[in-house]
Every structure is written in C-alpha cells, then in structure tokens.
Amino acid sequence: MKKRDLRAAFYEAADEFLKDHKVIQMKNFIQHGNVTTYDHVRHVAECSYRMNHRFHLHANDFELIRGAILHDYFLYDWHTFGDGLHGYHHPARALKNAERDFGLSMREKNIISSHMWPLTLRSCPKCREAWIVCLADKICSTYETIRMRKGMA
C-alpha cells in the first residue's frame, strides 16, 4: 500500500475510537512542547499501523490501534503531578484507567503495561502488537522532543 493510502486506511480504522469522548480527554494534557497526549497517542497509533503494514508484521490492527491509543491514558499533567518518576509509574496508571473505562483484551493490556520497556524491566512486551507500540512510542517521542527543542512544536 502507498504512503497516502496507509494514512487513509489508518484513519478509517481508528476514526471512531479517536472520537470517543473518553479518549478525547487526553486533549487536556500536554505530552511534549505543545503536543497534547491525544496528538501523541494518535501519532503512535498511526506509526504502529504503518509499521505493521509496511513490514508485513501481521499484528492485529484492531488491538494494535486501541492499545496504541490507550498506551498513555494516565490522564494527568506529568509536568506538575507525581514524584518525578512518571516514566516508571505511568504505564500502570494508564492500564488502571483504561481497564476502568474500556473492556481490554490481553494484548491491549500488554501493549499498555509494557510500552516503556526496558525502563520497566519486569513489564516486557509479550506479543507483536506490544513490540510494535513499544518501538513506535520511542520513535514518536524522540521526534516530538526534537521538534520541541527546535521550537517547532
């Protein structure tokens, strides 16, 4: 599939979930620079979807997209809240919130809990969907941080 077609296919698959009022709550929190958590998880979900199709990884699109969109569903401003260990603790918080607000599959739970691996050593990706999101999150976070440092975000 061509790059533009992949983008359209992603939005067709993800659109309904991206419009869920609970998911939209992530627009209230900043991730990096002026990128909201909502924009960040949208980037990670699109990147994960593209990787899945570009490299023929045969991950389940439905779980991949939902897990990617919920991977940072921690719902607080990490710049002003907590003990400075946001990196370690937020996957567990995101999982708790997501389990409360959505029915999750085992793969979706693993995507959320392991996305910071290897920082969270004991929460390791155990399915291809979780490996993809773990990598896509690092790619998107790096890209967003570089844009922020350059004053572009």
Ligand SMILES: [Fe+2]
């Ligand atoms: Fe995260």
Ligand SMILES: [Fe+2]
């Ligand atoms: Fe993230």
